[in-house]
Amino acid sequence: MKFRSDGRLYAINPEAGFFGVAPGTSAKSNLNALLTASRSSVCTNCAVTPDRDVWWEGMTEEEPHELFDWLRRLWRPGCGRPAANPNARFTTPARQCPVIAPEWEDPNGAPVDVILMGGRRANVVPLVTEAFDWQHGSFIGSIMGSETTAAAAGTVGTLRRDPMAMLPFCGYHMGDYFSHWLKIGRAADQAKLPRIYYVNWFRRSENGKFLWPGFGENSRVLKWVFERVSGKAGAVDTPIGRVPAPGDLDLSGPDLPRAVVDELLKVDVEGCLAEIPLIREHFAVFGDRLPAELDHRLNVMEQRLRKAAI
Numbered sequence: 001m002k003f004r005s006d007g008r009l010y011a012i013n014p015e016a017g018f019f020g021v022a023p024g025t026s027a028k029s030n031l032n033a034l035l036t037a038s039r040s041s042v043c044t045n046c047a048v049t050p051d052r053d054v055w056w057e058g059m060t061e062e063e064p065h066e067l068f069d070w071l072r073r074l075w076r077p078g079c080g081r082p083a084a085n086p087n088a089r090f091t092t093p094a095r096q097c098p099v100i101a102p103e104w105e106d107p108n109g110a111p112v113d114v115i116l117m118g119g120r121r122a123n124v125v126p127l128v129t130e131a132f133d134w135q136h137g138s139f140i141g142s143i144m145g146s147e148t149t150a151a152a153a154g155t156v157g158t159l160r161r162d163p164m165a166m167l168p169f170c171g172y173h174m175g176d177y178f179s180h181w182l183k184i185g186r187a188a189d190q191a192k193l194p195r196i197y198y199v200n201w202f203r204r205s206e207n208g209k210f211l212w213p214g215f216g217e218n219s220r221v222l223k224w225v226f227e228r229v230s231g232k233a234g235a236v237d238t239p240i241g242r243v244p245a246p247g248d249l250d251l252s253g254p255d256l257p258r259a260v261v262d263e264l265l266k267v268d269v270e271g272c273l274a275e276i277p278l279i280r281e282h283f284a285v286f287g288d289r290l291p292a293e294l295d296h297r298l299n300v301m302e303q304r305l306r307k308a309a310i
Helices: 027-036 134-142 174-187 215-231 258-265 267-284 292-309
Strands: 009-011 017-021 043-044 089-093 114-118 129-132 145-147 160-161 196-200 234-238 241-244
Touching: 017 027, 089 114, 114 134, 129 215, 134 174, 134 196, 134 292, 174 292, 196 215, 215 267, 267 292
Parallel strands: 114 196
Antiparallel strands: 017 089, 043 089, 129 196, 129 241, 145 160, 234 241
């Protein structure tokens, strides 16, 4: 990403393709991903059909009668083990995507209006939160975390902090990386900077079921985000950011009870307060290279939460 003469941030996609977790990817859950990966693609740790095609759990409504699993053992339905590794992947050229924008390789890049960050959280974090400003968005990114899945080492379900989803990829000290984000915010025109949003598709009910249907329904959240940028949608200020105002999230179609929507957008004040010490432990890892601004933002959030808890 780079700034151009108009003061806006522009981005070029540095990648030539897409990759994703294969199990659960189907024509129903992500048709375009399946169509993109239908040829000239690499699939790893998947099951193989007798005619040398690939298969994974969730790809089809009915399981094949016979497969060779990801370790190339004979597999049949009901044998008691998955055919594909839970972290099986597909890697596919972006140019094959049937809905990719024609200018996706434009060297001038595309203007960036919004930056979406996300974590996999069963509770505490609302469906979508808008940062108050760039610095606040940088703070939100610095404390991002997800409950671990089969894609990460460690016990499944444990909260793992992954700032800006960059922990495995950042080539220098993360404290300096945070400083770089904050420096951009100080140097640029705030009115022209992208808005930052935190999304969480994975909030669960007390019985463990996902509250949000996900997949294509995520476009409803994106619609609200776009309408916020264009000044057409409202929001409610909370101690941790802005969430959709009642009625601003377009829910025409899916049969979601009002109580479920309220729970999805709820700010769990007590839950957030319980995370403050954990965030301080997380920040302590970066030592004296943690920007003071992030400590300040954490203190401000704690004050807002304690006021809301009264």
